[in-house]
Amino acid sequence: MRAIAQTCILTTALSGCFYGNYDSELHMAAGSLTQQYVARQTGSQLTGCIAAIGVGVAKEAVDGVVDGWVSDSRDILATASGCQFTVSW
Secondary structure (H helix, E strand, C coil): CCHHHHHHHHHHHHHHHHCCCCCHHHHHHHHHHHHHHHHHHCCHHHHHHHHHHHHHHHHHHHHHCEEEEEEEECHEEEEHHHCCCCCCC
């Protein structure tokens, strides 16, 4: 569980480091990385998806509290869009 939390924090932090024209794409990448990592660790695609959505909500909650940072609901959707359900054969 500790590794999952560290990965979520790292991907969320990185999505804010390269802010610019690619903000939504970075949010999607953070959501995708989180979803894939959590899914591999837990064996559950649904848990990975929930983690990706949680990371998006948490990042925007932090943005709303820190002075000078802007919280944007579109960023939550962009992070959640990184959630990918796949079919395992």
